[in-house]
Amino acid sequence: MALSDLLPAERHRQVAGAFTDRVRGAKDWDAPAPVDGWTARDVVRHLVDWLPALLAGGAGIELPSGPSVDDDPVAAWETRCAAVQALLDDPDTPQRLLTNPHIGEVPVDRAIDQFYVSDVFMHTWDLARATGQNDRLDPEFCAALLGGMQPIEELLRSSGQYGPAVATPDDADVQTRMLGFIGRDPFWTPR
Numbered sequence: 001m002a003l004s005d006l007l008p009a010e011r012h013r014q015v016a017g018a019f020t021d022r023v024r025g026a027k028d029w030d031a032p033a034p035v036d037g038w039t040a041r042d043v044v045r046h047l048v049d050w051l052p053a054l055l056a057g058g059a060g061i062e063l064p065s066g067p068s069v070d071d072d073p074v075a076a077w078e079t080r081c082a083a084v085q086a087l088l089d090d091p092d093t094p095q096r097l098l099t100n101p102h103i104g105e106v107p108v109d110r111a112i113d114q115f116y117v118s119d120v121f122m123h124t125w126d127l128a129r130a131t132g133q134n135d136r137l138d139p140e141f142c143a144a145l146l147g148g149m150q151p152i153e154e155l156l157r158s159s160g161q162y163g164p165a166v167a168t169p170d171d172a173d174v175q176t177r178m179l180g181f182i183g184r185d186p187f188w189t190p191r
Contacts (some may be wrong), residue, residue, distance in 0.1 A: 007057055008110065008113035009089050018121070019077075019124045022128050022131065031189060038126075043123050043126045047120055055087075055108070059098040063083045067079070088112060094107050095107070096110040125137055129189070137178075146178040149182075168180035172186070
């Protein structure tokens with residue numbers, strides 16, 4: 001079944017599983033990453049750090065904290081990943097609402113799926129590139145994300161979460177086009 005056809009809990013399980021593989025395969029946490037000024041450790045830090053505040057402020061959900069990313073990036077990620085998966089696996093989660101001034105009122109599982117799981121998917125490439133691992137992403141999900149982001153490009157760019165688009169060749173594959181759209185140089189390699 002295609003990633004875009006899955007329910008949020010199963011999509012997270014698969015997307016986070018691919019990211020977990022890259023986390024466990026990383027050898028140099030200080031390696032530069034494709035996000036300007038970030039290292040491999042910073043990619044993990046970003047994904048560990050931002051979701052708890054969104055859930056706490058918008059839904060009163062407190063995710064358990066784990067070790068710091070500075071001390072143990074693998075354990076920090078695995079703790080966050082397990083907590084999010086447990087929340088998504090909880091049958092009550094789809095009935096819980098997250099309220100946010102930017103997105104309104106959204107079921108918690110949908111908010112996690114739309115914002116967090118997509119972020120984990122895209123940052124899988126960053127971590128893979130930084131650490132010299134397999135950087136191929138699911139092309140169908142790349143196409144789904146790109147198709148969903150293109151109509152709201154102005155909103156995304158004004159959020160400060162996406163840099164300017166990077167031009168890609170006209171005949172580029174969908175992963176390359178998606179990466180360019182979100183402001184990554186798809187041909188980036190560590191120095």
